[in-house]
Amino acid sequence: MNISDALAITGQLKGSSDSPELDVELLLCHILEKDRTFLFVHRDYQLAEDQQSQFEQLIQRRLQGEPIAHLTGSRGFWTLDLEVNPTTLIPRPDTECLVEKALELIPHSVARVLDLGTGTGAIALALASECPVWQLIAVDRVAEAAALAEQNRQRIGLDNVAVLQGSWFEPVDGLFEMIVSNPPYIDPLDPHLEQGDLRFEPVSALIAADNGLADIRQIATQAREFLVSGGKLLFEHGYDQAAAVQALLSELDYTDIESAQDYGGNDRITWATWEKEKTPNAE
Structure with missing residues (x-):
């Protein structure tokens, strides 16, 4: 799976999220430890096997409604990046x-x-x-x-x-x-x-x-x-x-x-x- 393939999974989340495109992008950024610009510049970048597995697991959890902040462990607020948990x-x-x-x-x-x-x-x-x-x-x-x-x-x-x-x-x-x-x-x-x-x-x-x-x-x-x-x-x-x-x-x-x-x-x-x-x- 490359980044382009991963971004195409957006459609699966449309019934579970108000912002499916953003959700997929945030999950990819979290797994790859890259910013969103990287996703659009390097569409052919191949996910490692463990990265793909982690991405698929997080997508399944998101399909169950689990918040993105809990999946990534962080949330932006004001000018800060805060760690979050349940x-x-x-x-x-x-x-x-x-x-x-x-x-x-x-x-x-x-x-x-x-x-x-x-x-x-x-x-x-x-x-x-x-x-x-x-x-x-x-x-x-x-x-x-x-x-x-x-x-x-x-x-x-x-x-x-x-x-x-x-x-x-x-x-x-x-x-x-x-x-x-x-x-x-x-x-x-x-x-x-x-x-x-x-x-x-x-x-x-x-x-x-x-x-x-x-x-x-x-x-x-x-x-x-x-x-x-x-x-x-x-x-x-x-x-x-x-x-x-x-x-x-x-x-x-x-x-x-x-x-x-x-x-x-x-x-x-x-x-x-x-x-x-x-x-x-x-x-």
Whole structure:
């Protein structure tokens, strides 16, 4: 099999993928350890026997719906290449909208920033790479996820991030200028959980009680004790949750509450300001 033959397999994936051509190209790049340009310049390049066998095995796994990121062990996010595995969510392009908003709200001034439910470390590492003067703490409850985030941190070489294991605010202390989170926000009854890549991702990182709002409420409630006066709280949430998240933040006495859309035009990011002199409502 040469590269041209391998690229022709695209047709097999059309019923299993929204991007069959790209899937085949990424799998070939992974196996050959080459970039995509190589594929188009060297169409006659012959795959070694072990490479062809590996390619065919990966195609079969993709036909079963297994995500490309799990097959290759990596995913691009922001300007970074992150290692991924089945213990965490695969970073999505729409989450880059949260990174963009965070950078906009505190434009490169010195800040202490907390990322809750960090997974691969995507958000914290992207922010740290853009703002070397920021000090970031990335937290995840799952030991394997925290270990993966730390592995990504070390590989990328970012010294302004500390990765901690624990449930939300449990392992941290002090005050932060900003708290960001992409927490579980899918309703346990949502049919999308049985579709696409979500079937292969950890349920604990996806679902939350109270129509998907339980973790957002818990974080927003506790964050009031960890934000400086004027500190910012940012969430990624479901495409239909912006109004509910805004109402929740208003109920908890946050101010300047706004939402922004993702790349698909869905309300995906909501943020607010906490004024320290306020007295939190009793919960």
